[in-house]
Amino acid sequence: MKKIILAIALMGVALSASAQKKGEMYVGGIIGLTGSTETMKASYGSESMSQSAPGTLTFSIAPEFGYFVADNIKVGVTAGYNLQSSAYDKEDGKWLRSNVSVGYVGPTFAYYIPLVTNLYYAPEIQAAIAFGSSAAIGEKIGVVGFIGDLKLAAFEYRPVSHFAFSLSLISLNVKTVTGKSKEEKDLKINDTVFSYNIGLNPTIGVRYYF
Numbered sequence: 001m002k003k004i005i006l007a008i009a010l011m012g013v014a015l016s017a018s019a020q021k022k023g024e025m026y027v028g029g030i031i032g033l034t035g036s037t038e039t040m041k042a043s044y045g046s047e048s049m050s051q052s053a054p055g056t057l058t059f060s061i062a063p064e065f066g067y068f069v070a071d072n073i074k075v076g077v078t079a080g081y082n083l084q085s086s087a088y089d090k091e092d093g094k095w096l097r098s099n100v101s102v103g104y105v106g107p108t109f110a111y112y113i114p115l116v117t118n119l120y121y122a123p124e125i126q127a128a129i130a131f132g133s134s135a136a137i138g139e140k141i142g143v144v145g146f147i148g149d150l151k152l153a154a155f156e157y158r159p160v161s162h163f164a165f166s167l168s169l170i171s172l173n174v175k176t177v178t179g180k181s182k183e184e185k186d187l188k189i190n191d192t193v194f195s196y197n198i199g200l201n202p203t204i205g206v207r208y209y210f
Contacts, residue, residue: 020074060082062079066108074111125148175191
């Protein structure tokens, strides 16, 4: 019985020792670049043809700042920029591309639950204002909107006092944007997207504590 009580007491000491303390701060973020090339082949009898086309190119960067207002309770701010470029047609031997660029900024809130020493379960909610532009086929559209993100399976591992790694496996996301054409003043577009990520495309980030 004494051994059980001692084990429980030591576990409590370990968890409290590894708590994220009030007043701690960090800077961190995520950066990503993806791209692809598509090759299509077709044949009809003895005739055949093939064509290669560039796929979608995506670049994203999202710096963040976090501050612990109490032990294991973090508030922060995140900002980001996403660029998506896709080929849609070929003209005079050159591929025409549609480009969508969006920036965003907003607050974050997370609660840290110690699992084992230096490893935390840290569910997080984010909200942000988005703004940007879309250009394709000679048409330019300015966009503004809202982004909400709920990270249900988010973790942080802090092996040393100044560095940590974040991992998000399951998240729910909602985006709603309104676009207005810069040339056609009467053209207005409303778009709402609900999405989820379940471990197939994990998000990994690096954080520096000070």
